Amino acid sequence: MGATKRTKIIDVLNASKVGEELTVKGWVRTFRNNQFIAINDGSTINNIQAVVDFNTTDENLLKRVTTGACISVVGEVVESMGKGQSVEIKVKSLEILGDADADKYPLQPKKHSLEFLREIAHLRVRTSTFSAIYRVRHAMIFAVHKFFTEKGFFNVHTPIITGSDAEGAGEMFAVTNLDLNNIPKNEEGKVDFKEDFFGKETNLTVSGQLEAETACMALSEVYTFGPTFRAENSNTSRHLAEFWMIEPEMAFYDIIDNMDLAEEFLKYLVTYALENCADDLAFLDKRSQDEDKQKPQQQRAEMSLMERLKFVVENEFVRLTYTEAIDILRNSNPNKKKKFKYLINEWGADLQSEHERYLVEKHFKKPVILRDYPRDIKAFYMRQNEDGKTVAAMDVLFPGIGEIIGGSQREERYDNLKSRIEEMGIPEKDLWWYLELRKFGTAPHSGFGLGFERLMLFVTGMGNIRDVIPFPRTPEHAEF
RNA sequence: UCCCCUUUAGCUCAGUUGGUUAGAGCGGCUGACUGUUAAUCAGUAGGUCCUUGGUUCGAGCCCAAGAAGGGGAGCCA
Numbered sequence: 001m002g003a004t005k006r007t008k009i010i011d012v013l014n015a016s017k018v019g020e021e022l023t024v025k026g027w028v029r030t031f032r033n034n035q036f037i038a039i040n041d042g043s044t045i046n047n048i049q050a051v052v053d054f055n056t057t058d059e060n061l062l063k064r065v066t067t068g069a070c071i072s073v074v075g076e077v078v079e080s081m082g083k084g085q086s087v088e089i090k091v092k093s094l095e096i097l098g099d100a101d102a103d104k105y106p107l108q109p110k111k112h113s114l115e116f117l118r119e120i121a122h123l124r125v126r127t128s129t130f131s132a133i134y135r136v137r138h139a140m141i142f143a144v145h146k147f148f149t150e151k152g153f154f155n156v157h158t159p160i161i162t163g164s165d166a167e168g169a170g171e172m173f174a175v176t177n178l179d180l181n182n183i184p185k186n187e188e189g190k191v192d193f194k195e196d197f198f199g200k201e202t203n204l205t206v207s208g209q210l211e212a213e214t215a216c217m218a219l220s221e222v223y224t225f226g227p228t229f230r231a232e233n234s235n236t237s238r239h240l241a242e243f244w245m246i247e248p249e250m251a252f253y254d255i256i257d258n259m260d261l262a263e264e265f266l267k268y269l270v271t272y273a274l275e276n277c278a279d280d281l282a283f284l285d286k287r288s289q290d291e292d293k294q295k296p297q298q299q300r301a302e303m304s305l306m307e308r309l310k311f312v313v314e315n316e317f318v319r320l321t322y323t324e325a326i327d328i329l330r331n332s333n334p335n336k337k338k339k340f341k342y343l344i345n346e347w348g349a350d351l352q353s354e355h356e357r358y359l360v361e362k363h364f365k366k367p368v369i370l371r372d373y374p375r376d377i378k379a380f381y382m383r384q385n386e387d388g389k390t391v392a393a394m395d396v397l398f399p400g401i402g403e404i405i406g407g408s409q410r411e412e413r414y415d416n417l418k419s420r421i422e423e424m425g426i427p428e429k430d431l432w433w434y435l436e437l438r439k440f441g442t443a444p445h446s447g448f449g450l451g452f453e454r455l456m457l458f459v460t461g462m463g464n465i466r467d468v469i470p471f472p473r474t475p476e477h478a479e480f
Numbered sequence: 481u482c483c484c485c486u487u488u489a490g491c492u493c494a495g496u497u498g499g500u501u502a503g504a505g506c507g508g509c510u511g512a513c514u515g516u517u518a519a520u521c522a523g524u525a526g527g528u529c530c531u532u533g534g535u536u537c538g539a540g541c542c543c544a545a546g547a548a549g550g551g552g553a554g555c556c557a
Contacts, residue, residue: 033515036516453557455557
């Protein structure tokens, strides 16, 4: 058909000149009045309006211009006579690249429920909401690498299949190529993993941290950004069985340096989104506000999405210790009036999400970083503090999301680490290499984990983690 | 895994105290109109009322079990 190369819609809208002839390809969002085709190619949330002359165009061709169809148009850029757009394309020729049977295509030019769209995850990216989320997701992936690169960190690919059963971050998915209908057994009657592909029991990783620490002991500042798997039977809007996690690990950082980096990192990412995803965020902001209007007054957000994003960038995160938090919670109204499901009575209790939400959403009304948690409720690798009761752990708590980052200063002292491993009954044989890091040239170091989809929840204002990853994996759900 | 809620047309939802032929908007189809903005107007088709069993003269509605979806909790990122 036309002589010109395809022009992306974002470039037509931002950089084309009136009078220019060009080719646009994309998917029909809606076809109005038998002459106005709204085309979207995903390069921007905005559509280009292509205007056909129905008097001179084949009627049978026009009938195939249906919502969802893929088309190619050649035409001239002209100033629009209508109000909704400044330029449009006056069509000279129109070609259907792919029909979409209007009787069967499930998407209509109207609002669909997120639940319905989850059932058609292969098509939902064709909606404004999901294409915006995909674009913001890309921007955040890029910003993560940009941030760490600018700070001199090195990206490390840690293994996805792990032979260590000691990561201690939850239930794991087994990896095997044994014949599950005929499992080899050893003398004790248990599965004989010597027969398995790796000659030992293996799982999908639940964290790249331990391996990242090895790189940290040579490259000083590293980070991982990879898929992570948890076989927990979690059915919440904040959990996935397969998600992406960012785990920086820094030599010579103490817990305070660690918190400084976490705060700087989050602010960098949100700033990047504000500066680079303005159109998509404006749409998502409006979407959230429309959704909020359906809710009763009490459940509505106090701030809009844009206000929340700016708020995080502009305000210092509140920092306090676990012990200080317990004092605040113990004397809080909901605790005194027994409104908490789990009342805070004494030091040592694990904080429930209702407590974290109280601190973040009611008491401080700001992101909060808690540190120095009781050692008994935290992982074996966290550095033991001088008081003998706490470890140098830190959690960054965000409004609406809860824990977005969890991290710690790592225990770098061989004897302390070894005794902690023994106390907690963790199989030491799997951790020999981890312990050797402390034997040979150990160094103080710290790190944290950021759940990428939790960040996405915050940046997009979406309420369910299944809507910020293209193909969510949750219990009973691995379609697509 | 636990608690609560929901399930009626392709989508979003009404459906009275158990009563005869189950409705609306959007979408689809047919036509009209032709500078529209989720176009508009007219007409029209479209139903396993989630499933199974029960109560009843009679069940979309009541009861029981199950399934699916959502919200909250736990676990965590």
